Amino acid sequence: xxxxxxxxxxxxxxxxxxxxxxxxxxxxxxxxxxxxxxxxxxxxxxxxxxxxxxxxxxxxxxxxxxxxxxxxxxxxxxxxxxxxxxxxxxxxxxxxxxxxxxxxxxxxxxxxxxxxxxxxxxxxxxxxxxxxxxxxxxxxxxxxxxxxxxxxxxxxxxxxxxxxxxxxxxxxxxxxxxxxxxxxxxxxxxxxxxxxxxxxxxxxxxxxxxxxxxxxxxxxxxxxxxxxxxxxxxxxxxxxxxxxxxxxxxxxxxxxxxxxxxxxxxxxxxxxxxxxxxxxxxxxxxxxxxxxxxxxxxxxxxxxxxxxxxxxxxxxxxxxxxxxxxxxxxxxxxxxxxxxxxxxxxxxxxxxxxxxxxxxxxxxxxxxxxxxxxxxxxxxxxxxxxxxxxxxxxxxxxxxxxxxxxxxxxxxxxxxxxxxxxxxxxxxxxxxxxxxxxxxxxxxxxxxxxxxxxxxxxxxxxxxxxxxxxx
Amino acid sequence: xxxxxxxxxxxxxxxxxxxxxxxxxxxxxxxxxxxxxxxxxxxxxxxxxxxxxxxxxxxxxxxxxxxxxxxxxxxxxxxxxxxxxxxxxxxxxxxxxxxxxxxxxxxxxxxxxxxxxxxxxxxxxxxxxxxxxxxxxxxxxxxxxxxxxxxxxxxxxxxxxxxxxxxxxxxxxxxxxxxxxxxxxxxxxxxxxxxxxxxxxxxxxxxxxxxxxxxxxxxxxxxxxxxxxxxxxxxxxxxxxxxxxxxxxxxxxxxxxxxxxxxxxxxxxxxxxxxxxxxxxxxxxxxxxxxxxxxxxxxxxxxxxxxxxxxxxxxxxxxxxxxxxxxxxxxxxxxxxxxxxxxxxxxxxxxxxxxxxxxxxxxxxxxxxxxxxxxxxxxxxxxxxxxxxxxxxxxxxxxxxxxxxxxxxxxxxxxxxxxxxxxxxxxxxxxxxxxxxxxxxxxxxxxxxxxxxxxxxxxxxxxxxxxxxxx
Numbered sequence: 030x031x032x033x034x035x036x037x038x039x040x041x042x043x044x045x046x047x048x049x050x051x052x053x054x055x056x057x058x059x060x061x062x063x064x065x066x067x068x069x070x071x072x073x074x075x076x077x078x079x080x081x082x083x084x085x086x087x088x089x090x091x092x093x094x095x096x097x098x099x100x101x102x103x104x105x106x107x108x109x110x111x112x113x114x115x116x117x118x119x120x121x122x123x124x125x126x127x128x129x130x131x132x133x134x135x136x137x138x139x140x141x142x143x144x145x146x147x148x149x150x151x152x153x154x155x156x157x158x159x160x161x162x163x164x165x166x167x168x169x170x171x172x173x174x175x176x177x178x179x180x181x182x183x184x185x186x187x188x189x190x191x192x193x194x195x196x197x198x199x200x201x202x203x204x205x206x207x208x209x210x211x212x213x214x215x216x217x218x219x220x221x222x223x224x225x226x227x228x229x230x231x232x233x234x235x236x237x238x239x240x241x242x243x244x245x246x247x248x249x250x251x252x253x254x255x256x257x258x259x260x261x262x263x264x265x266x267x268x269x270x271x272x273x274x275x276x277x278x279x280x281x282x283x284x285x286x287x288x289x290x291x292x293x294x295x296x297x298x299x300x301x302x303x304x305x306x307x308x309x310x311x312x313x314x315x316x317x318x319x320x321x322x323x324x325x326x327x328x329x330x331x332x333x334x335x336x337x338x339x340x341x342x343x344x345x346x347x348x349x350x351x352x353x354x355x356x357x358x359x360x361x362x363x364x365x366x367x368x369x370x371x372x373x374x375x376x377x378x379x380x381x382x383x384x385x386x387x388x389x390x391x392x393x394x395x396x397x398x399x400x401x402x403x404x405x406x407x408x409x410x411x412x413x414x415x416x417x418x419x420x421x422x423x424x425x426x427x428x429x430x431x432x433x434x435x436x437x438x439x440x441x442x443x444x445x446x447x448x449x450x451x452x453x454x455x456x457x458x459x460x461x462x463x464x465x466x467x468x469x470x471x472x473x474x475x476x477x478x479x480x481x482x483x484x485x486x487x488x489x490x491x492x493x494x495x496x497x498x499x500x
Numbered sequence: 501x502x503x504x505x506x507x508x509x510x511x512x513x514x515x516x517x518x519x520x521x522x523x524x525x526x527x528x529x530x531x532x533x534x535x536x537x538x539x540x541x542x543x544x545x546x547x548x549x550x551x552x553x554x555x556x557x558x559x560x561x562x563x564x565x566x567x568x569x570x571x572x573x574x575x576x577x578x579x580x581x582x583x584x585x586x587x588x589x590x591x592x593x594x595x596x597x598x599x600x601x602x603x604x605x606x607x608x609x610x611x612x613x614x615x616x617x618x619x620x621x622x623x624x625x626x627x628x629x630x631x632x633x634x635x636x637x638x639x640x641x642x643x644x645x646x647x648x649x650x651x652x653x654x655x656x657x658x659x660x661x662x663x664x665x666x667x668x669x670x671x672x673x674x675x676x677x678x679x680x681x682x683x684x685x686x687x688x689x690x691x692x693x694x695x696x697x698x699x700x701x702x703x704x705x706x707x708x709x710x711x712x713x714x715x716x717x718x719x720x721x722x723x724x725x726x727x728x729x730x731x732x733x734x735x736x737x738x739x740x741x742x743x744x745x746x747x748x749x750x751x752x753x754x755x756x757x758x759x760x761x762x763x764x765x766x767x768x769x770x771x772x773x774x775x776x777x778x779x780x781x782x783x784x785x786x787x788x789x790x791x792x793x794x795x796x797x798x799x800x801x802x803x804x805x806x807x808x809x810x811x812x813x814x815x816x817x818x819x820x821x822x823x824x825x826x827x828x829x830x831x832x833x834x835x836x837x838x839x840x841x842x843x844x845x846x847x848x849x850x851x852x853x854x855x856x857x858x859x860x861x862x863x864x865x866x867x868x869x870x871x872x873x874x875x876x877x878x879x880x881x882x883x884x885x886x887x888x889x890x891x892x893x894x895x896x897x898x899x900x901x902x903x904x905x906x907x908x909x910x911x912x913x914x915x916x917x918x919x920x921x922x923x924x925x926x927x928x929x930x931x932x933x934x935x936x937x938x939x940x941x942x943x944x945x946x947x948x949x950x951x952x953x954x955x956x957x958x959x960x961x962x963x964x965x966x967x968x969x970x971x
Contacts, residue, residue, distance in 0.1 A: 441941035470912035
């Protein structure tokens, strides 16, 4: 295990030659990383299951996702439009002669990535942050999550074996994390975790002598809104879909829908929800402290006079977390009920009318997602909900559920604080690479100095904007 | 004069309908704003000259620049690729079925803009920050700079007359600035000014309960490097060009080249520089406190044992600032010599060899620009300088001077801290609009909810990426 200085210095030493590999070279490397991880699939899934108890199906899915994402970034690199190449040839303008200007995005330098507890293979040593940063051309130092140290080490070894020296580093321990964020070699940070932990690291990054961007994904309640029409027409279907989403991974997803808004008096929906929750088994939690925090929050909810229990699954052995759904009047949704509860508990928020619903939504902080279940003809409801939800959420889902964040060109996984610390960017999907890039402009540069992407004749064969025209 | 709450509340109230005007509607408005400013050209230039003493030629140029920029953003809006529209139709993937996903950039909401002392018409109430934010669809509240209050008010009145209610607000005073950055309605900040002032406001923005992005342009030394070959071949030309750039606007430009690196023993260049400096007249400073700070720094430099005076212009009346060039050995470039001096003073930094030059450059913070003057055949010098300079600067200039920041699609005006607080973005050029936008993703959305830019058949006729293919 390297210490922070060693890993950061190695990253600095590797940066120039890693960038110089170019887009095609790095695309090939990302394919190699995917192959190396797949070659270790069985042992990685085994050790991850031992450390997290997420189960083989889920963990195999995570690894498949990670490899798919590595290859998608390979496509992003080969296509090349992500460098946002712009060329303005010298010209006369109303302000006088303008020089030759050529702009593109280049890697920011070494970045730090904090592994998450809940995705040992998809938001950890391997995963979206690491893959996008490597794609961008940035060496990465990962801070391993203490929930799955052995998984982190094995994945690191598999990846390091196919990467140039210094391009990937691994450090462990709370102190190492803070040291990393403060290290002068580190130019940006990716983080997935709790609001408290993420905020503390964000504050560190912002208070450096040279502040650096901190791309943190913290807490999100992911409200799901059921209209009167949908509650009447599709109560059973929505109850099953909602409870499935809320209890996926035993509620330990950043996109768990923690708030279900439904009209007061939706008895059919409420009883279908109770039925669905009671059918789910208690499941393992990622670690003891997450389990304890979850149990404490459920106990608090049971004792909260504003809440009534709709249904709870059988508790099972003490080390499991059991799903529990509570109901609350929309007017009472405030205070700690507006904070994420990590685990399979959620709130059925009952609203009297659209105004009360919109008012409650207006009290929420930023969200990764917001979902709407409505029926044809509810134009006013859909229109006003859309207007409100787009202000607070990064992804708007219609007739669906927020868990299952597709890796795609069009995905956006982000949102206003506290969903993320930087609402302008995403941690999933092709555009995640933009976090690790910065623009640079060449003025009247000799051709030999220019990167291939900015040379006359477009030898890199990438989409570019030349004299204002995209082509 | 509105207070902060009034202006911010009006901005919130205006946001939805301003966005709903659409790209074409806002492009038309930007043209209207340009016309309104041009109609007031004479009176704006008069009052700005009274308040800043920048002179009619320069101030007319500023207004022309601002109007050009407003119209460029009109082009950006009409072309539409800046919304970065991406559509992934529903498909089967190795991870299972993927829903229909459609992503684009939308306005972040009301933004605050801090006017600069040195550009009353181009980085103030009118200017790049305001123009780009309005283009993005964000209402703007400007904090006027105290150096030119009447210019700010007149420009504000001219612009407000053609803008919808609440889309542009103006506040004054130090307290109002801090209040604005802390105001919950404000979603992002644009700032141009000193490192100390900008850092204080950045810290405020970062310490909000919901931190917001702060796009500040602070201090930059803009190193200009002369190689041995260029010093031998083009001493007179470089001396004239350099001193012209260093004393433009009496040295009160963010891109003033404050450091000229030249080989030890470049006597021809040194005497040509002395000659050029002594021919420049002392000129007016923007205000009394800037004048006092400049004079104090020149006095400090005169008493600094590491420095020798190369040349100083005649001091002239007490309210003027006189150019002064000092020489220092590259090895001594440290401490306060690495901080921007606002005004027409600069340092000739004499280096013994390329290694000493690179070592000195490595001690600099982030820079808006870096310029290289070399001659054909100096491949090693150019290559190694390029490698070092691209790490620290946002714009690399070859054979030229950094003042005169062209408004163009390919311009990048930004750089690592302290040049800016956010190296991923620019405050000049077409891509400046990206600061005021955030991505949003629609999943399985009804067609009626989708913005025009994301609808099937591309009714907005903009460049989009559909199923991975840019078209």
